[in-house]
Amino acid sequence: MQNSKNHGRNNNTAGEEDTVYEISQRCLIIRLGKELDHHNAIGIREKADKYIERYHVMHIIFDFSRAEFMDSAGIGVVLGRYRKVYFIGGRIAVASVGTVIDRVLRLSGLYKIVEKYDSVEIALNKLQKA
Amino acid sequence: MQNSKNHGRNNNTAGEEDTVYEISQRCLIIRLGKELDHHNAIGIREKADKYIERYHVMHIIFDFSRAEFMDSAGIGVVLGRYRKVYFIGGRIAVASVGTVIDRVLRLSGLYKIVEKYDSVEIALNKLQKA
Amino acid sequence: MKEANTMLLEFESRSQNESFARTVIAAFAASLDPTIEELADIKTAVSEAVTNCIIHGYADNIGIIAMRCSICGNELTVEIEDKGVGIENVEKAMEPLYTSRPELERSGMGFSFMEAFMDDLEVESEPGRGTLVRMKKRLGKPDPLKEYAKETALKGQ
Amino acid sequence: MKEANTMLLEFESRSQNESFARTVIAAFAASLDPTIEELADIKTAVSEAVTNCIIHGYADNIGIIAMRCSICGNELTVEIEDKGVGIENVEKAMEPLYTSRPELERSGMGFSFMEAFMDDLEVESEPGRGTLVRMKKRLGKPDPLKEYAKETALKGQ
Numbered sequence A, B: 001m002q003n004s005k006n007h008g009r010n011n012n013t014a015g016e017e018d019t020v021y022e023i024s025q026r027c028l029i030i031r032l033g034k035e036l037d038h039h040n041a042i043g044i045r046e047k048a049d050k051y052i053e054r055y056h057v058m059h060i061i062f063d064f065s066r067a068e069f070m071d072s073a074g075i076g077v078v079l080g081r082y083r084k085v086y087f088i089g090g091r092i093a094v095a096s097v098g099t100v101i102d103r104v105l106r107l108s109g110l111y112k113i114v115e116k117y118d119s120v121e122i123a124l125n126k127l128q129k130a
Numbered sequence C, D: 001m002k003e004a005n006t007m008l009l010e011f012e013s014r015s016q017n018e019s020f021a022r023t024v025i026a027a028f029a030a031s032l033d034p035t036i037e038e039l040a041d042i043k044t045a046v047s048e049a050v051t052n053c054i055i056h057g058y059a060d061n062i063g064i065i066a067m068r069c070s071i072c073g074n075e076l077t078v079e080i081e082d083k084g085v086g087i088e089n090v091e092k093a094m095e096p097l098y099t100s101r102p103e104l105e106r107s108g109m110g111f112s113f114m115e116a117f118m119d120d121l122e123v124e125s126e127p128g129r130g131t132l133v134r135m136k137k138r139l140g141k142p143d144p145l146k147e148y149a150k151e152t153a154l155k156g157q
């Protein structure tokens, strides 16, 4: 195991470069990396908003399947995107939310305006059918 | 993933409790945990010496397959055990040594008195045939 | 065994150090053998306090943030301090959803999170002098869900 | 981007803090994107210096160990200091295999390891005052093996 990793990078930075963006029709899927804090929020906000404008995004899905940490800066990111698409009737969904992230989302009250689904596929189905 | 780990312990202590001791004939196999530093060395030394006395151990094999860190305190542990069995014709082997540990072993000059094998099985074979 | 340990970390108010501070508190608390949830709670609270020093305390300047931690028995105490602008009205600042920087998409939930995830929160601040946040958490508290299960099990006998 | 960052960690001379110090230096150095080998080198050197403070500097007492780290460009500097007994003869102490505590199975390889794994090592000590170890490592140096491969590749053209 150590042999194969040798000379390789020791990937313990969980930066926003980790985040992957996908467009499916007018839906933006944001696949978050390991950590969503203020440091990473800055870049995610910027990139997400570029996608939103360029692709006339209506709905947004946050994929938390790789996420292990989120603080109130992450809540700010979700809320901020909500405000962007709210006026054009867009909806926000979160998918693959683990227990740790779920506690933060619950505590923030975000579930009042955000829909939770088990997977991105289910979320896509629900949002694009509407 | 997070769900299943929830309420579980977050096992990031790499203590000497991690170390497993096995006796095969008069050979002691010490399966080291993740880290071998001064803190862990104290306990490993003690337990190893109990096994050496109780089971009239002649040869010792250090299994490094799980080891990710070792400093000069680890060298002290190996050297100390060598001194225990040397007088009765015992031999010391190290097995499954990754690159990181190998550099430390090489630098220490320990390979002059210690035999390196790819696996515990091979080491056992060599030591018990002699 | 009664655990005891203390440490002090001083670091610069760069946003990359938010995750650094979380790693340090996680490593320091490891000897208390926290559950995944307890560890997440502590990391979140520390992340909130450190981010506040960076964004609010020092705004765009680089200043020093001090994190003092101690373990006594099963209790972890964390103090996070900056020598930045300080807070005029602590009571108002601690109100849920209050933020002075909505333009940065701050949600105003930082203090609420610290309160919710730790057992104890104190804030000392003086305008122009800086801010000190003191948080405590007792680890290994019986899990309320498990306690409940035990009770019902006993009743069943 | 020119990296710059500094930190100070003060912690107690308990042996459980050896791994704590390693975790902290690894997290601090992360922004330099070290290879697995570079990271192992740094952790080993820090482990040696910290262990020496615990075993030799403070012997059986609990004292404070200070670890000061800074990143400047691609260079990491680590200072580890104790206010313990100090070293009478630094030159002799740094000789390979010299140890004053063979009964603890010390191998006398601590300073040799620090020298081998880092690019630079300085030791300042005064009996009765304490010891300061200053180590530097430049990260991302061209791997000699890779450089060689490149050269032969070029010759092949």
Ligand SMILES: Nc1ncnc2c1ncn2[C@@H]1O[C@H](COP(=O)(O)OP(=O)(O)O)[C@@H](O)[C@H]1O
Pocket: A072, C048, C052, C053, C056, C057, C058, C082, C084, C085, C086, C087, C093, C094, C098, C099, C100, C101, C106, C107, C108, C109, C110, C111, C112, C131
């Ligand atoms: N370290 C600090 N220095 C100065 N002001 C602070 C500090 N921490 C918090 N504040 C003030 O308290 C307010 C509320 O903080 P918080 O609940 O964490 O929400 P947020 O960080 O999202 O604004 C901040 O908007 C800021 O005005």
Ligand SMILES: Nc1ncnc2c1ncn2[C@@H]1O[C@H](COP(=O)(O)OP(=O)(O)O)[C@@H](O)[C@H]1O
Pocket: B072, D048, D052, D053, D056, D057, D058, D082, D084, D085, D086, D087, D093, D094, D098, D099, D100, D101, D106, D107, D108, D109, D110, D111, D112, D131
């Ligand atoms: N921080 C320190 N305080 C006092 N003495 C020290 C310190 N570090 C090293 N020494 C002295 O230098 C000697 C050599 O150190 P080192 O090469 O690390 O080997 P070891 O730790 O195995 O003895 C030690 O045995 C000790 O006498």
